[in-house]
Amino acid sequence: MLDIAKIREEFPILHQEVNGFPLVYFDNAATSQKPKKVIEALVKYYEGTNSNVHRGAHTLASQATEQFEQTREAARAFLNASSTEEVIFTKGTTEGLNLVASSFGRSQIQEGDEVIISTMEHHSNIVPWQILCEEKKAILKVIPMTDEGELIFEEYEKLLSEKTKLVSIVHVSNSLGTINPIKQYIDLAHRYGAVVMVDGAQSSPHFQLDVQDLDCDFFVFSAHKIYGPTGMGVLYGKKALLEKMPPYLGGGEMIKEVTFEKTTYNDLPFKFEAGTPNIGDTIALKYALDFMNEIGREKIAAHEQDLLAYATEQMKAIDRVKIIGEARNKVGVISFNVEGMHHFDVGMLMDANGIAIRTGHHCTQPLMHRLGIDGTVRASFAIYNTKEEVDRMVGSLRKIIAKFAK
Structure with a gap:
């Protein structure tokens, strides 16, 4: 078993508040955070x-x-x-x-x-x-x-x-x-x-x-x-x-x-x-x-797959949320859209709750065109992320949908 709390201690940037909330950093596909040794x-x-x-x-x-x-x-x-x-x-x-x-x-x-x-x-x-x-x-x-x-x-x-x-x-x-x-x-x-x-x-x-x-x-x-x-x-x-x-x-x-x-x-x-x-x-x-x-890339993969499975199950239970991309073999990335909301608005509202995610076409405009959309909300996981952070994202998303989705 990995001690994720101990691993998180190696990342100074994670221990801060954003807009009055503890930071949840789910933008790892854009760039990952850096441990103290780096x-x-x-x-x-x-x-x-x-x-x-x-x-x-x-x-x-x-x-x-x-x-x-x-x-x-x-x-x-x-x-x-x-x-x-x-x-x-x-x-x-x-x-x-x-x-x-x-x-x-x-x-x-x-x-x-x-x-x-x-x-x-x-x-x-x-x-x-x-x-x-x-x-x-x-x-x-x-x-x-x-x-x-x-x-x-x-x-x-x-x-x-x-x-x-x-x-x-x-x-x-x-x-x-x-x-x-x-x-x-x-x-x-x-x-x-x-x-x-x-x-x-x-x-x-x-x-x-x-x-x-x-x-x-x-x-x-x-x-x-x-x-x-x-x-x-x-x-x-x-x-x-x-x-x-x-x-x-x-x-x-x-x-x-x-x-x-x-x-x-x-x-x-x-x-x-x-x-x-x-x-x-x-x-x-x-x-x-x-x-x-030192952590072991097999352990990193296993932890991220566990997070992916947990987050996917939670996200599928939210009304108005559609996951974009359901390949049989994936890494810890969930792209989704919310019915009745623009992806950028979802990202801004999530950020107001201290949750960092990515919105837009992710530099893959032809892919978005193929799917008939102009962008997605994307949550992407790393070794320092936790199921508790997934719960915060899901809870925040539920509240946003209840208040803002048309």
Whole structure:
């Protein structure tokens, strides 16, 4: 049994009142809160180690470099990548997706080639491919989904062909919580010789990952979704692919030698890490990974599934509430709407009671269009959330509906 009360003590931000009520933070799919060890690591770096990495011969530079590269090893282990050469530091999932679209896409995609994404993608896994396909005169195809929020595998099979060069698909839907059977999609794409990118922004906080078992070609996630700092992320790529790809940015660190006639690029992973990186937040990410590993990702998943089941049962018992997205396999995300109320109004009224939830289209406008709605109210859970907080949300929602729903 996890001691959730003890875990909550590690998160200073949770122990406050919002609008006169104890904070209930159910906006974890947008960003998670940070434990003390992450905050302290960031402060410690700036107070005692602050120096640029990989370039200085002095003590502080050596210390900063060692800590920086310790995070790369921690990220490798987190994903079970085969080598730290396959771990590229970015500023987040969005940059990782754009890096692959710009580097792999522009060097490998040709006119008439096809790229496949899905209906439930975040805008950051739609727009880069649209830009690429427009530039290259390639074709963008979209995997449809059911009303319940599950991708239709049979339709995906029909989209694949010898023209398919890349499939970029979300592991877990940020809007619906759907867990896609990603390994099945990867295996089939590989039969056609296609490369597969996995958006792991919403899977990385919730369960064990193994990129070698998945056999994905690329995988991206953001630190701030997994109890780490904002402005930092990780791109995993198979070494053979990364070696063939041209640099994404030019500048310091990504070079071996520069002359006016020619530049020789650095080895992996530094070829894709031009300029001074986000050193402090990168160092702090290791402490977030340590936090998750110390609890155990299986235990995190079990706790969140327990919360999801409990909250779903409670929400279904409320008149006028419709849950949006009822896939058979989900993480701790509940999207819903209230009959007779706009989702934004529900969110504002919940906030008045100290309950932080997200409203809107959640950067998935095509998904909302498919469902015939313009947005939802979304509650999303993390390891520090409790059933008592779910009860507060449900009680608050009942009162709001009784008073304001038309």
